[in-house]
Amino acid sequence: MSIIRAHKLVKKYLRGSEEIMAVNGIDIAIQTGEFIAFIGASGSGKTTLLHMLGCLDNPSAGELYVGGETVYKDNFRLPERKLTHIRRRTFGYIFQKFYLIPTLTVLENILLPHTFTQRRDNRNKVMEVTKLLGLDHRLMHLPKEISGGEMQRVAIARAMINEPKVILADEPTGNLDTKRSEEIAGILTQLNQEKGITIILVTHNPSIAQKAGRIVELRDGQLI
Amino acid sequence: MTNINTIAYKNLRRKKIRSILTLFGIALSTWILVSLFGFNQGYEQSLNKDIDDLGFQILLTAKGCPYEAATLMLQGGAGLRYMPETVLDELAEHPEVQALTPMLMQAAFDPMSGDTGSMIAYTGVDPLTFPGMRAYLKVVQGAWFTDLYADEAVIGYEAAELEQREVGDYLLIPGHEVELKVVAILERAGTQDDGTIFVPYKALQKIFGQEGNITSVGIKVHRDVNVSGYEEKLYQLPDVQVVSMAQVKTTISNLVDTARVMVLSIAVIAVLIAMIGVMNTILMSVLERFPEIGIMKSMGASSGQIFRLIWTETVILCLIGGIVGAILALGLQVVTEGLVRYVLPYSPKGSIIRIDALLALRSIGLIVLIGLISGIYPSFRAARIRPIEAIKSGESEV
Numbered sequence: 001m002s003i004i005r006a007h008k009l010v011k012k013y014l015r016g017s018e019e020i021m022a023v024n025g026i027d028i029a030i031q032t033g034e035f036i037a038f039i040g041a042s043g044s045g046k047t048t049l050l051h052m053l054g055c056l057d058n059p060s061a062g063e064l065y066v067g068g069e070t071v072y073k074d075n076f077r078l079p080e081r082k083l084t085h086i087r088r089r090t091f092g093y094i095f096q097k098f099y100l101i102p103t104l105t106v107l108e109n110i111l112l113p114h115t116f117t118q119r120r121d122n123r124n125k126v127m128e129v130t131k132l133l134g135l136d137h138r139l140m141h142l143p144k145e146i147s148g149g150e151m152q153r154v155a156i157a158r159a160m161i162n163e164p165k166v167i168l169a170d171e172p173t174g175n176l177d178t179k180r181s182e183e184i185a186g187i188l189t190q191l192n193q194e195k196g197i198t199i200i201l202v203t204h205n206p207s208i209a210q211k212a213g214r215i216v217e218l219r220d221g222q223l224i
Numbered sequence: 225m226t227n228i229n230t231i232a233y234k235n236l237r238r239k240k241i242r243s244i245l246t247l248f249g250i251a252l253s254t255w256i257l258v259s260l261f262g263f264n265q266g267y268e269q270s271l272n273k274d275i276d277d278l279g280f281q282i283l284l285t286a287k288g289c290p291y292e293a294a295t296l297m298l299q300g301g302a303g304l305r306y307m308p309e310t311v312l313d314e315l316a317e318h319p320e321v322q323a324l325t326p327m328l329m330q331a332a333f334d335p336m337s338g339d340t341g342s343m344i345a346y347t348g349v350d351p352l353t354f355p356g357m358r359a360y361l362k363v364v365q366g367a368w369f370t371d372l373y374a375d376e377a378v379i380g381y382e383a384a385e386l387e388q389r390e391v392g393d394y395l396l397i398p399g400h401e402v403e404l405k406v407v408a409i410l411e412r413a414g415t416q417d418d419g420t421i422f423v424p425y426k427a428l429q430k431i432f433g434q435e436g437n438i439t440s441v442g443i444k445v446h447r448d449v450n451v452s453g454y455e456e457k458l459y460q461l462p463d464v465q466v467v468s469m470a471q472v473k474t475t476i477s478n479l480v481d482t483a484r485v486m487v488l489s490i491a492v493i494a495v496l497i498a499m500i501g502v503m504n505t506i507l508m509s510v511l512e513r514f515p516e517i518g519i520m521k522s523m524g525a526s527s528g529q530i531f532r533l534i535w536t537e538t539v540i541l542c543l544i545g546g547i548v549g550a551i552l553a554l555g556l557q558v559v560t561e562g563l564v565r566y567v568l569p570y571s572p573k574g575s576i577i578r579i580d581a582l583l584a585l586r587s588i589g590l591i592v593l594i595g596l597i598s599g600i601y602p603s604f605r606a607a608r609i610r611p612i613e614a615i616k617s618g619e620s621e622v
Contacts, residue, residue, distance in 0.1 A: 056522055057612040080527065088524030095615065099519040103234035108226045115226050116525040162524070 002029040003090075003165060003198055004053050009062035011048050011221075022048040024221035025062065032165070035192040035199040037212035045221035046202045047170055053200060054091050054168040055083050066090060067165070088117045092159030092167045092197075096174035098151045100143040100158075106150075107139040110157045117162055129157045133187060149180035156187060166198040167191065173208055185211045228529065232536035235509065246505040247545045250591060253498040254549020256491045258587040259560045259577055262553070263487065266578030271476060274415070274572035275469045279357025280325065280442035281451055283467040284311070284458060306437035307464060314461065315441060320454045323444040325353040328425045330432045334398040344398070348425030348438075357442060361417060366391035366408035372426040377404040381412040382419045395421065402431050414573040476570055487564070498545075498591075499598040506538050506602040517606055518614020531607035535599050542595025546588035553587075554579055 011023040023045045030036055030053070038046040051057035052064065055071055055078075064072040067090055071078050078086070100109045110126065113119075130136045133153040138146055143154070152172060159167050169188060173181035185208045192199045192213075203209050217224050236243045286305035315324055328348030335341040351368045355361060369376040377395055379387065384406075389395060394403040404423060412418055429435045445454055451468055458466045510517070517530055525533075553560070557577055565571045 051612050051615075054522075056615065084521070084524060084526045087522060091522075093519070093522045095519070097515075099515060099615075101231070101235075101516060103238050104226065104231065108230075111226050112231075112520070113523040115228060115231065116520065116523060116529055158523070 001032050003032045003067055004030040005065045006053065007063040009052060009064060010060045011052060012060045021221050026223055030198060030200060033196045033198055035213045037201040037203060037209040037215045038218060039203060039209050039215060040218035044218040046218045050168055050170055050200060050202050054093060055086050088162065090165050092162065092164035094155050094159050094167060094169040094172045096171040098155045100151055100154055102143050105139065106135060106141050106154050109154055110161055112158060113162045129160050133157050148176055149183060152176060152184055166200060169201045171202055173205055181205060181208060228533050229536055232533055233540055236537055236540060242505055246501050246541055247548065249498045249501040250542055250545025251549035251552060253494040254546045254587055254591050255552045256494045257590065258550050258553035258579055258584055260487055260491045261583050261587055262577040262579040263564060265583065267480065267576045269578065270572040270574040270576050271473060273574055275472060277360050279359065280444045281469045282443040284441040284443060285439065285465045285467060287463045287465045306434065306439060309436050309438050311461060312441065315443065320445045320449040321443055322446045323353060323357065325350055325357050325442040326425055326438045327440045327442065328428050328434065329439045330428055332398050332400065346421050346423050346428055348428030349422050350425055357444060360413055362411040363408045364411040369407050369424050372424045374424055375402055375404050375427055376407045376424065378408040378410060378422040379406055380410050380418040380420045383421055384409045397431060400431050479570060480568060495594060499594055502538060502541060502595055503598040503602060506534060506599055510534060510602050510606045514609065514614045514617045517609050518611040521611040527607040531603045534603040534606045538595045538599025539592060542592045546591040550584040550588055
């Protein structure tokens, strides 16, 4: 059963007077529990596609369905309030630059999504996630006090805390050395295999992409 | 769960210097605002008390400028227009009158005072009626003169210090070669009386060659008398001017209104500057955190929650700034009062700035309200951020 389905998905934008087709009519279905990696050269449209699939960006044309709900079709666009609801319920995001809040501790950063979803903190869940990611001894530290690898693990924990169905990871190892990159890729694999979380990964790194069950290459906004 | 208030508070600590400077601006405007409100409250109360302390409700003077008469009444200025002393006999027959006190203001130039010399003012009073009306004038040394014709003086606290005189010493009236024996020194009253030299009015008439003349009469009327009605009756007397307590209040208020408008303008400018400061600080903070806000939205923050987060930062700034400003206003009340007295044309005795807890709370409330208004635009900007735009801007390096 597909959790995300896109049909003839298009994203175009203007750069000066020139129209750029970042994503050009992509058809794709992502199954529940799948680990899929988008690879391709810079500017191939993989990150733009990821943003649209994760309901962070609006398509210009085509159709997009998430969890059976129509997000975009024939110029119909789900209102922002409902998109917020889908983001809360379905997705967890991981970015290359971590984007941790520097004034909050590791624990507060991990629990940040609960502030917005107004979920009660589940102590067992927090313990489970932080232990899995090896962060249980760093909870009271500030982001500036931990390493890059640990920061990305905090970002993964933050993405996991709302128990998302899908984790979207945009170049999660882009700022890390080989050892830390392998470590993060291992964690994503573990989350996919043990927790059944659907993983959509964008990467330049072939060895990281190899961890995925399906590798999809993009060129000039199209699947090849 | 980390709540929005905690995130807002911690964010303000991110750029400490900027937050402190903004707080300082808010505190300064609150200080001005609290002091202004305190002034509005305190000045009127003190003015009323000052006028009540005069002991009479009506001052009768020779016809002249009403401002001069008001000054004469409150500050003992040398109003050198005279009326015949016989007016006292006429007034004594009025059934409305409870008590009367004649006064004669005179001044002499003392060439030895200061570098270029100065005028010394003498107030001729009736020892039988005047001390009773100015009940707040307490004798600290000696006793009031009793002989209307004696060359004696009762001197105010500051006058005694300035002239370095004690009871039993003599004071020379320059140009008249008359020596007055100091018979009493008054306790500090915090009024113009502190610098006054009181002399029996009959003696002063003789010294200055003004026999039969006085400059004013203080009239205390019976409690049930309609003062404005009685004023009309007094105007029947030839060549007199009637200055009532109400008139004096109005005259002084008119004079003070100019200063009040000036202070109010400063307060409005200060509050405007603080508002712009708050708006600038919060807007800068929003722009700096553009990607961060986008990430929050991607993890499920609604536009309303982002608006609330940024608005809370504004409230925290204004609340802390407001409290600090109110404490400053309370702590530096004496300094502020000194500054205000300096610019005012007339200041009554007693505290002219009165700050109480309710006033401080109201001012803090007003500052928070102003902060909330100035926080609307930055909060709205933050709430409208689309996650993708923010993430793409990707400035955060954390």
